[in-house]
Amino acid sequence: MRPAAQALIAAAALAVLASPILAQQRRGEERLPASCRQEVVRLCGINRGQIAACLREKYAELSEGCQAELRQRIEARGGREGARRGGAAMASSPALAPQQTLAYGSDPLQALDLWVPEGRPAPLVLFVHGGGWSRGSKSNAVGRVLPGHLLAQGYAFASIDYRLVPAARVEDQAADVAAALAHLLARADALGIDRTRVVLTGHSAGAHLVALVGTDETYLRAAGLSLADIDGVMPNDGAAYDVAQQLALAGPQMRGTYEQAFGSDPARHKALSPIAHAAAPNAPAFLLLHVQRPDAAAQSKALAEALRKAGAEAEVSGFPGEGLRGHMEINRNLGQPDYPATPVMDAWLKKVLGGQAKFTKLTL
Incomplete structure (x- = not known):
């Protein structure tokens, strides 16, 4: 079926x-x-x-x-x-089962699924799932069209799990994103990954996490990497790039989610806000996708403006869709050829990563 x-x-x-x-x-x-x-x-x-x-x-x-x-x-x-x-x-099987599942840490949630095209080494796109920082899993990407679409474009694709709130902190989650990337890049030759071409992407809470890792180098440095190891960041319909503003504007349905994730300390709100780290250095290129949710649109535009002032290339693209339905649809449909955000993503990845991988034979 x-x-x-x-x-x-x-x-x-x-x-x-x-x-x-x-x-x-x-x-x-x-x-x-x-x-x-x-x-x-x-x-x-x-x-x-x-x-x-x-x-x-x-x-x-x-x-x-x-x-x-x-x-x-x-x-x-x-x-x-x-x-x-x-x-x-x-209970159906996913549209595209991962080729490998790897552990990048000792916690059961420190694991990732990996797909690599036949031609290698391939540029890497690493995906971070959403779920309000307290739920979700790497299987969020499985069954979507995105892995297969990116494989067809010549990219390797990784979808990661990370430790969840409240057992872990948002700081730990950002550290997990960096650790997962470091694990893959340390094994790049054996896995068929081109470690010199890397993009981070994520949806919802995952969008916040990749934006944070792409602006605050603390997490990458702790994993033995730097912002020089990332070519671009593509946050997808996030809305917590400025944590304090998001908390101030959040309605009753979402306020508890943000309070659980970020607490009440203004200093911590600032430390976990990508917009507060937008002064250089940053990852060199950003593509901020959003649907027509007022908070996601406003925060995407504000972060892009701050990044541009710091010298990073930052593009913002909005697409049809409102509320929870639109928020879910952009995650579900990204990679569909007829979905409006797909050609925008494809063109940006080609520009940032230099097109398809330069296929070479690699003996393991």
């Missing part, structure tokens, strides 16, 4: 589940376990109108146990045929 068809089936199944997930189940139906309901709330909030769309986007970020519970409800509601179709969709 094609991934697009699987996604449609999953969407239909989750739409059936969305309204009663947080409420009392139908007569004869067992409620979702409290732990699973709490996972859904942490991941998607309590707005029932958005739960189906959110779960369709982020189902892979739920624990295996919660995924199994949801599949059981599909079976109970839809009968054997519904279970066959819905369960197959939700």
Whole structure:
């Protein structure tokens, strides 16, 4: 079954589940376990109108146990045929399985998935997932079109896990981004990566983290690297480049997320704001993507302006899409040939990384 068809089936199944997930189940139906309901709330909030769309986007970020519970409800509601179709969709294999999974640290979350094209050495694009700094996983990239699209362009692609709030701090997460990159570059020859051509990208909270690593060299230096090891940074629809401003403007639905991640200390807010580090040195080139969310648009433009003043090349590109739906769509669709942001990304990567890899044979 094609991934697009699987996604449609999953969407239909989750739409059936969305309204009663947080409420009392139908007569004869067992409620979702409290732990699973709490996972859904942490991941998607309590707005029932958005739960189906959110779960369709982020189902892979739920624990295996919660995924199994949801599949059981599909079976109970839809009968054997519904279970066959819905369960197959939700448990389907990714569109492009990673070629390798590597550990870059001792914590179970310090791991990454890697894809490398046949022609090597290949420029590297490293992806950092979103999830409000407290959830999400590297599988956020799996099943999207982005890995396959970039492989076809001749780029290696890595998607990383990192330690999550509240067990870890945002500072630890930025350190994990740098450590994952250092791990790959230290093994570049064996992996088929061109260590001289590197771009960092990330969505949502991941956009903030790559922007922070691309402006505050502290994290790279601690991993034995420097900003000279990065050719460009492509944050995708982030909205915490100025943490204090984001906290001041955040609505009640998101305020808790930002407070959990960044706390209440103004000095820490500044230290974790990429815009506060925009004075040189920085990564040499930035492409800030956003949909029509007011905070993401405003913060992207402000960061780009600050970077330009410091001498970095910084481009901003906005695309259709509003609210949570638009925020999810740009992550899901980036890499689709007909999605407006894809040719913008492709042209920028070609400019920053010099086009496709210079393919050479490498014996391991």
